Amino acid sequence: MTGKKKSAQASVEAMYRVFTVPEAPESTLSRIDQNISNNLAGFLQEHIVAVERDLSDVEKNFSDYAIPEKPVFVSEQAQFLLDKLVANSVHTASPAFIGHMTSALPYFMLPLSKIMIALNQNLVKTETSKAFTPMERQVLGMIHRLVYEEDGAFYRKWMHDPRYALGAMCSGGTVANLTALWVARNRAFPAEGSFRGLHQEGLFRALKYYGYEGAAIVVSRRGHYSLRKAADVLGLGREALVPVDTDDDNRIQTDALRDKCLELHRQKIKVMAICGVAGTTETGNVDPLDGMADIAREFGAHFHVDAAWGGPPCSPVPTNTCCGASRRPTPSPSTPTSNSMYPWVLAWSCSRTQAWPVPSSITPSTSSVRAPGIWAAPPWKAHARACRC
Numbered sequence: 577m578t579g580k581k582k583s584a585q586a587s588v589e590a591m592y593r594v595f596t597v598p599e600a601p602e603s604t605l606s607r608i609d610q611n612i613s614n615n616l617a618g619f620l621q622e623h624i625v626a627v628e629r630d631l632s633d634v635e636k637n638f639s640d641y642a643i644p645e646k647p648v649f650v651s652e653q654a655q656f657l658l659d660k661l662v663a664n665s666v667h668t669a670s671p672a673f674i675g676h677m678t679s680a681l682p683y684f685m686l687p688l689s690k691i692m693i694a695l696n697q698n699l700v701k702t703e704t705s706k707a708f709t710p711m712e713r714q715v716l717g718m719i720h721r722l723v724y725e726e727d728g729a730f731y732r733k734w735m736h737d738p739r740y741a742l743g744a745m746c747s748g749g750t751v752a753n754l755t756a757l758w759v760a761r762n763r764a765f766p767a768e769g770s771f772r773g774l775h776q777e778g779l780f781r782a783l784k785y786y787g788y789e790g791a792a793i794v795v796s797r798r799g800h801y802s803l804r805k806a807a808d809v810l811g812l813g814r815e816a817l818v819p820v821d822t823d824d825d826n827r828i829q830t831d832a833l834r835d836k837c838l839e840l841h842r843q844k845i846k847v848m849a850i851c852g853v854a855g856t857t858e859t860g861n862v863d864p865l866d867g868m869a870d871i872a873r874e875f876g877a878h879f880h881v882d883a884a885w886g887g888p889p890c891s892p893v894p895t896n897t898c899c900g901a902s903r904r905p906t907p908s909p910s911t912p913t914s915n916s917m918y919p920w921v922l923a924w925s926c927s928r929t930q931a932w933p934v935p936s937s938i939t940p941s942t943s944s945v946r947a948p949g950i951w952a953a954p955p956w957k958a959h960a961r962a963c964r965c
């Protein structure tokens with residue numbers, strides 16, 4: 577035995593092996609896998625170093641900027657991850673851990689995530705997703721019903737109609753808000769006569785055709801920063817997000833909201849959307865959604881409720897605790913509505929009562945507690961289907 581350390585070789589055979597041969601039972605990765613499956617709490621306790629280390633210190637483990645030329649064995653990389661990453665991660669499962677919006681996941685997520693990885697479905701098309709697509713549509717239908725309370729006939733008609741979607745699975749609250757405001761923007765400047773619609777001709781021509789100086793999204797000063805990003809991405813500019821003062825309970829002042837909309841109207845600025853917040857990020861307050869829905873209707877604005885944080889806790893109790901957004905179940909061109917929420921919080925509140933079909937796009941390995949956001953709205957033509965965020 578020369579004792580010379582075997583080094584990994586990059587070859588087609590080696591590549592085939594990582595796809596076809598499972599890790600040996602005694603390999604580092606298999607041992608980690610077994611430890612996690614058999615005793616998660618023990619694994620975390622043992623491997624997460626409880627000593628406070630400066631982040632600049634931890635950064636030293638990740639200072640290489642060149643992708644290594646030479647391959648390494650999976651077990652070598654697994655050991656590195658254990659020593660440098662897991663050891664310096666945050667023990668979210670610790671009873672002493674208080675993380676704003678972040679906590680440990682229930683145990684059932686571990687084996688479920690393995691099924692997800694093993695199946696690796698792609699829901700962009702049914703050829704690579706099959707049952708996952710109808711299940712995703714069912715989950716969207718269930719959440720849609722929580723907010724819009726349509727009857728059985730409605731869901732039998734729309735839930736699995738491939739030309740329509742009751743919502744879209746998104747990678748988080750930011751993309752859910754962006755998706756809703758994207759719909760709001762395109763609906764605010766639809767095709768008409770010779771104008772082929774903003775989604776075809778762009779914002780400049782849309783404003784010109786409809787005779788506006790600009791378009792605005794109005795929200796309370798407690799609106800999440802993702803809304804400002806959305807205004808930027810949608811080409812409206814960050815100043816198009818117009819904040820309105822809140823009361824002592826961090827809830828929007830509806831009089832001030834109406835005054836702001838009147839002011840914008842006088843300035844020939846289209847009130848494209850009004851955003852209510854169901855659960856402000858820092859304070860957890862819910863806006864007076866009913867009053868806001870009335871003002872949205874008055875100004876023909878899309879009414880979007882950002883319920884990424886507070887939405888799910890509103891359900892499954894009777895919807896009047898999360899009113900406004902659900903008050904106009906039938907889509908009306910003058911007041912389209914939408915809302916975004918984290919199904920994870922919803923799944924949590926339901927998981928205590930019944931088995932919950934976990935939306936296929938949750939992969940604990942990629943987005944820990946921040947599960948994908950859901951953007952739900954009345955059945956829009958295949959738009960949502962196309963924007964699989």
Ligand SMILES: Cc1ncc(COP(=O)(O)O)c(C=O)c1O
Nearest residue numbers: 748749750800802857884885946
């Ligand atoms: C009210 C609200 N909306 C949107 C978001 C953005 O969600 P994400 O970070 O998943 O993109 C958050 C995140 O905390 C939020 O609290």
